[in-house]
Amino acid sequence: MKGILRTRRALGRQTIAYPEGPARFPERFRGRPALAPERCTGGCHACTEVCPTEAISGAGSPALRLDTGACLFCGLCEEACPERAITFTRDYRLAARSREALSLAGDVPQLAAALDARMRKLFGRSLKLRQVSAGGCNGCEAELNATGNVQFDLGRFGIQFVASPRHADGVVVTGPVTHAMRPALIATWEATPAPKLLIAVGACACSGGPVSGSPVCANGLQGVIPGVAVDLWIPGCPPHPVTVLDGLLRLLGRLEGNDLRVEGTGVISPGNR
Amino acid sequence: MPGRILLLANGQATDAAAAPRLPSADFQQVLADAVTAGARVSAFFGQAEADGAVRISAVLANDRQGSLGLLSTVARGSLPSLAAECPALERFERVLLEEHGLVPAGHPWPRPVRLGGEAAPLFAMAGGEVHEVAVGPVHAGIIEPGHFRFQCHGEHVFHLEIALGYQHRGVARLLAAGPDRRTAVLAESIAGDTAVGHALASARAQEGLAGVEAPPRGAVLRGVALELERIANHVGDLGALAGDVGFLPTASFCGALRADYLNALAELCGNRFGRGLVVPGGVRFDLPADAAGRLADRLAATFERVEAAAGLFFTSPSVRNRTDGTGVLTRQAAATLGMVGPSARASGLRVDVRSTHPFAPYTTDSVPVVTSPAGDVYARSWVRLEEARNSARLVDRWLRDLPPGPVRVAVPALGPDRLVVSLVEGWRGELCHTVTTGPGGRFATYDVVDASFHDWKGLELAMRGGQISDFPLCNKSFNLSYAGHDL
Numbered sequence: 135m136k137g138i139l140r141t142r143r144a145l146g147r148q149t150i151a152y153p154e155g156p157a158r159f160p161e162r163f164r165g166r167p168a169l170a171p172e173r174c175t176g177g178c179h180a181c182t183e184v185c186p187t188e189a190i191s192g193a194g195s196p197a198l199r200l201d202t203g204a205c206l207f208c209g210l211c212e213e214a215c216p217e218r219a220i221t222f223t224r225d226y227r228l229a230a231r232s233r234e235a236l237s238l239a240g241d242v243p244q245l246a247a248a249l250d251a252r253m254r255k256l257f258g259r260s261l262k263l264r265q266v267s268a269g270g271c272n273g274c275e276a277e278l279n280a281t282g283n284v285q286f287d288l289g290r291f292g293i294q295f296v297a298s299p300r301h302a303d304g305v306v307v308t309g310p311v312t313h314a315m316r317p318a319l320i321a322t323w324e325a326t327p328a329p330k331l332l333i334a335v336g337a338c339a340c341s342g343g344p345v346s347g348s349p350v351c352a353n354g355l356q357g358v359i360p361g362v363a364v365d366l367w368i369p370g371c372p373p374h375p376v377t378v379l380d381g382l383l384r385l386l387g388r389l390e391g392n393d394l395r396v397e398g399t400g401v402i403s404p405g406n407r
Numbered sequence: 408m409p410g411r412i413l414l415l416a417n418g419q420a421t422d423a424a425a426a427p428r429l430p431s432a433d434f435q436q437v438l439a440d441a442v443t444a445g446a447r448v449s450a451f452f453g454q455a456e457a458d459g460a461v462r463i464s465a466v467l468a469n470d471r472q473g474s475l476g477l478l479s480t481v482a483r484g485s486l487p488s489l490a491a492e493c494p495a496l497e498r499f500e501r502v503l504l505e506e507h508g509l510v511p512a513g514h515p516w517p518r519p520v521r522l523g524g525e526a527a528p529l530f531a532m533a534g535g536e537v538h539e540v541a542v543g544p545v546h547a548g549i550i551e552p553g554h555f556r557f558q559c560h561g562e563h564v565f566h567l568e569i570a571l572g573y574q575h576r577g578v579a580r581l582l583a584a585g586p587d588r589r590t591a592v593l594a595e596s597i598a599g600d601t602a603v604g605h606a607l608a609s610a611r612a613q614e615g616l617a618g619v620e621a622p623p624r625g626a627v628l629r630g631v632a633l634e635l636e637r638i639a640n641h642v643g644d645l646g647a648l649a650g651d652v653g654f655l656p657t658a659s660f661c662g663a664l665r666a667d668y669l670n671a672l673a674e675l676c677g678n679r680f681g682r683g684l685v686v687p688g689g690v691r692f693d694l695p696a697d698a699a700g701r702l703a704d705r706l707a708a709t710f711e712r713v714e715a716a717a718g719l720f721f722t723s724p725s726v727r728n729r730t731d732g733t734g735v736l737t738r739q740a741a742a743t744l745g746m747v748g749p750s751a752r753a754s755g756l757r758v759d760v761r762s763t764h765p766f767a768p769y770t771t772d773s774v775p776v777v778t779s780p781a782g783d784v785y786a787r788s789w790v791r792l793e794e795a796r797n798s799a800r801l802v803d804r805w806l807r808d809l810p811p812g813p814v815r816v817a818v819p820a821l822g823p824d825r826l827v828v829s830l831v832e833g834w835r836g837e838l839c840h841t842v843t844t845g846p847g848g849r850f851a852t853y854d855v856v857d858a859s860f861h862d863w864k865g866l867e868l869a870m871r872g873g874q875i876s877d878f879p880l881c882n883k884s885f886n887l888s889y890a891g892h893d894l
Contacts, residue, residue: 208683209683
């Protein structure tokens with residue numbers, strides 16, 4: 135018991151300062167891509183030639199767009215672009231309420247809108263979620279688990295992952311939705327009492343990600359559950375736990391405004407990306 | 408057996424035509440003899456040829472000599488099963504059946520491996536006293552899907568069968584269409600918690616096929632990333648094991664400490680799982696000396712905390728009581744199944760690619776192989792801590808003394824009609840990528856074997872004669888990959 139207390143004291147408070155304080159990210163962390171289509175010169179397709187998931191469209195023209203739902207945030211396009219028309223910022227806020235809104239054209243903060251007043255009243259102070267991995271590689275699953283650890287501590291917001299869909303207010307899906315998992319995913323959704331939320335986490339659930347076009351999977355959650363629209367899309371490969379927190383808190387109306395506070399970690403000198 | 412087995416070294420490419428094609432009976436005999444003599448089956452796969460024939464290739468690892476052997480045969484319709492004689496082959500033969508329709512004649516349980524789910528019949532016992540417990544594919548936590556079927560009498564487990572395949576995304580088939588701009592991210596997605604390991608196995612395979620090597624600084628940074636991945640997962644597992652026995656201090660502490668290792672990977676390359684770091688030819692990001700020193704200092708402080716958190720776990724009598732003698736897997740069972748990684752080492756097997764089939768930087772910086780004879784949950788926990796210790800020492804040494812020079816070299820086009828076997832010791836054990844190129848230098852075949860493919864059967868056996876309430880703890884002590892198995 136003494137050892138436990140001693141270790142507890144040595145480790146100190148572990149919970150991050152976010153959202154009241156800043157979130158800390160390494161210098162090389164790649165968050166929301168910022169696009170400058172006016173820099174994009176005619177005929178150059180250097181970015182689309184390296185992009186592993188065809189997330190970029192309209193390259194070489196003012197119609198340049200980047201779909202963060204397909205983006206793996208590898209940064210190869212930023213490396214390839216001779217004009218710095220695509221750069222990755224450390225803005226960790228990436229979630230959106232519609233699949234279309236994940237497609238970015240400029241350099242504008244991506245802030246997910248809140249649920250309507252009735253749903254906020256129902257879920258705002260207590261949200262229980264059931265997670266289903268439908269072909270996730272265990273990257274998104276690991277980061278969703280991390281949201282519950284003592285650092286990110288999802289529980290302090292009244293949000294919790296629960297064991298049974300019967301106890302849940304929503305289903306969080308990771309993975310491209312393999313054909314083999316589709317029936318179990320639909321059964322889980324149907325077992326969850328209404329009103330309920332459907333949330334897609336990660337590039338695979340948003341677009342199929344690295345395995346898009348595979349003959350044994352869907353290309354993500356869109357249209358998988360007949361007649362049900364996805365309420366929140368959280369892109370990333372995998373999304374950082376703070377990105378997940380930001381999406382959920384904005385959805386519940388617990389976080390508003392465009393106040394972005396990002397601090398470094400002090401390991402790699404700024405500018406040495 | 409010269410002429411019947413092609414000898415290879417890890418990552419060294421050879422002429423694809425050099426692989427001997429044996430008559431079926433010889434192939435079976437040579438294979439069975441080699442496995443009986445102690446060789447491990449690292450890979451065993453089919454490749455469709457003209458007019459319904461299937462070429463079967465086997466990759467054998469001789470851990471004592473540090474060599475790899477390759478042999479092949481051509482089969483049509485069926486082949487005699489070696490599963491009863493060499494259980495390490497049984498799952499591979501089932502894959503041949505479901506992917507190529509090759510019937511393994513005499514196989515005791517030719518159930519589909521990835522395409523069956525619960526629909527294909529599972530083993531069932533008969534009798535009024537026996538009951539079945541079915542779990543999954545959706546589990547209670549944030550976990551990948553799989554179906555577990557227990558044959559029980561009360562708490563007592565007679566038999567467990569694990570039906571996988573729910574995670575089948577067709578990754579291997581997509582990889583075989585390369586090399587292309589998707590190759591690296593596909594390799595990283597085989598198992599997202601082993602992104603560095605599989606990216607490295609894939610990159611080294613391509614380097615072998617192209618005839619280049621990563622420069623020393625790049626090789627050491629790869630070693631740093633591979634060991635950080637190992638520590639992150641081992642520390643996370645210790646926390647999860649503590650959680651499963653209700654010992655919450657270590658569960659909480661290790662959850663936070665694991666993040667320090669993920670964050671260290673993000674310092675290197677911007678991603679907490681090391682995605683985007685390893686590329687054919689080296690690594691994409693260098694680490695300046697001052698930053699490497701700062702990172703080493705932080706990680707040294709973190710590991711002191713890991714020691715403290717783990718110390719609480721290993722010295723607690725209540726933890727000891729729950730883990731000692733729970734889920735025992737004998738050395739003989741682990742060896743017969745061809746198991747790899749910490750699960751095999753905790754049953755006393757000396758298998759570790761870093762030691763037996765090393766590549767730079769492990770050729771110069773050797774890693775002790777950590778083993779325990781006990782084969783129980785305690786042993787699988789203890790082996791993880793010891794391995795994390797060794798990895799932490801290596802990372803510290805490497806970060807404080809990075810070799811000078813570039814981190815990456817250009818990789819020319821892959822050579823035509825070449826073959827390479829690339830082994831990497833991921834945190835779960837051996838990762839094997841066997842790749843051949845066609846006449847144009849594109850991939851002709853791309854076979855992936857994740858450590859979990861060898862080890863799932865071990866979990867089934869470890870549960871025999873145990874209590875069903877110990878299953879979550881046993882499962883966590885193996886912590887195998889579903890995605891890596893299902894591909």
